Amino acid sequence: MEKRKLGRTNLDVSVIGFGGIPIQRVGKELSHELLQEAYNRGINFIDTARGYNESESLIGEALEKIGRDKFILATKSMKRDYNGMTEELNTSLKSLKTSHIDLFQFHNIRTLEELDFIMSENGAFKALEEAKEKEIIKEIGITSHSPEILDKAIDTGKFSTIQCPYNPVERQAEELFKKAKDMNIGVIVMKPLAGGAITKGELSLRFIVDNPNISVVIPGMDTLDQVKSNTEVGINIRKLTEEEGSILSEEANSLGTEFCRRCGYCLPCPQKIDIPTQFLMEGYYTRYNLKEWAQSRYDAMEYRAIHCIECGLCETRCPYNLPIRKMMKNVVEKLG
Structure with missing residues (x-):
C-alpha cells in the first residue's frame, strides 16, 4: 500500500484509509474481521466519529485484539464549546479503549461563525489544545463540506489536517487541497463516492489518489470484498485510461442538476430547515x-x-x- 505524509503531522498514512460510518451495522465479529483484513492489506489509518453510533466502540474492541499500535486513529466531534468537547473526548477515549487519539477533528463546521466560536475563549479548540499538551491527542484537524470555511481555518495556522468531500462530481476543493499541501497540512478526502451516488467505485478512488495533494481517502467499508477492492487501488496505483476517464465523467455528468454538493449557499432557510x-x-x-x-x-x-x-x-x-x-x-x- 502506498504511504503518504499526513502534512506536518509527519505520520505516514496509507493512501486508502478505513472510513468508519458503515461499520456500525455489522457487529463485533465482522468488525474485527474487516479491520484485520484492512491491516493485512496495508491500511493503517482509521477515521470514525462520536456521531457514528456504535462505530467507535466496535473499532475499539477490534483494536484490542489486533493491536492499538497497528493503526493511526482519527475521530471527531460536533461539540463546539469547551466543556462539551472535553466530555466528548473522554467518551471517545473510553469507547475506543485507548489512552490517546492520533487525530481529533472538529466535525462538520458549517459556518464561519461556528469557526470563530470554536476558536474563542470558551470554544472547543482550547479543550483540544490542553489535551494535546497532555499528549492525550497528537494532532488537531477540522472537517467541513465548505472549502471556504476550511480555507479560513488553515489560515489560522492551528490545524494539522483538513477533511472535505472530493470525487469526480465534487471537485470544488481542488485549489484548497493545493494550498493545504503547500502549507504542509494533511488532506483527508471523505465522500469519495459522493454519498454512494457514484457506482464506479474503483474508478472514483483511482481518480482521487491520482491527485498528489491528497494524503488519504477514507471510503466506508462493511464487507470483506469492499476492503479487498478498495485496498487494491492503493496497492496497485494506476492512472485512469482515456476510456475509463470518459466512463467516470459520463456517470458524474449523469447526476446532473439534482445532486446536492452541500455547499450551504441555500441557507438560511426562513423555515429553519437545514x-x-x-x-x-x-x-x-x-x-x-x-x-x-x-x-x-x-x-x-x-x-x-x-x-x-x-x-x-x-x-x-x-x-x-x-x-x-x-x-x-x-x-x-x-x-x-
Missing part, C-alpha cells in the same frame, strides 16, 4: 443502506423537509440551480 442535511440523510437512507440510522437522525430534527413551504428562496441562492423544492418533496416521500 436543507443540505435533508438531502444528506436521504442519501444515507437510499444509497448507504443506513435506513434506520438516517431515519432516526431525520426524525430527531426539529425542522425537516415536511416543513418546507416552497417559497423558493433557496433556489435563488443555489449556484448549481438545483430544483430544491422538488428535491425536498422527494425527501418527504422517503423519510416522511
Whole structure:
C-alpha cells in the first residue's frame, strides 16, 4: 500500500484509509474481521466519529485484539464549546479503549461563525489544545463540506489536517487541497463516492489518489470484498485510461442538476430547515443502506423537509440551480 505524509503531522498514512460510518451495522465479529483484513492489506489509518453510533466502540474492541499500535486513529466531534468537547473526548477515549487519539477533528463546521466560536475563549479548540499538551491527542484537524470555511481555518495556522468531500462530481476543493499541501497540512478526502451516488467505485478512488495533494481517502467499508477492492487501488496505483476517464465523467455528468454538493449557499432557510442535511440523510437512507440510522437522525430534527413551504428562496441562492423544492418533496416521500 502506498504511504503518504499526513502534512506536518509527519505520520505516514496509507493512501486508502478505513472510513468508519458503515461499520456500525455489522457487529463485533465482522468488525474485527474487516479491520484485520484492512491491516493485512496495508491500511493503517482509521477515521470514525462520536456521531457514528456504535462505530467507535466496535473499532475499539477490534483494536484490542489486533493491536492499538497497528493503526493511526482519527475521530471527531460536533461539540463546539469547551466543556462539551472535553466530555466528548473522554467518551471517545473510553469507547475506543485507548489512552490517546492520533487525530481529533472538529466535525462538520458549517459556518464561519461556528469557526470563530470554536476558536474563542470558551470554544472547543482550547479543550483540544490542553489535551494535546497532555499528549492525550497528537494532532488537531477540522472537517467541513465548505472549502471556504476550511480555507479560513488553515489560515489560522492551528490545524494539522483538513477533511472535505472530493470525487469526480465534487471537485470544488481542488485549489484548497493545493494550498493545504503547500502549507504542509494533511488532506483527508471523505465522500469519495459522493454519498454512494457514484457506482464506479474503483474508478472514483483511482481518480482521487491520482491527485498528489491528497494524503488519504477514507471510503466506508462493511464487507470483506469492499476492503479487498478498495485496498487494491492503493496497492496497485494506476492512472485512469482515456476510456475509463470518459466512463467516470459520463456517470458524474449523469447526476446532473439534482445532486446536492452541500455547499450551504441555500441557507438560511426562513423555515429553519437545514436543507443540505435533508438531502444528506436521504442519501444515507437510499444509497448507504443506513435506513434506520438516517431515519432516526431525520426524525430527531426539529425542522425537516415536511416543513418546507416552497417559497423558493433557496433556489435563488443555489449556484448549481438545483430544483430544491422538488428535491425536498422527494425527501418527504422517503423519510416522511
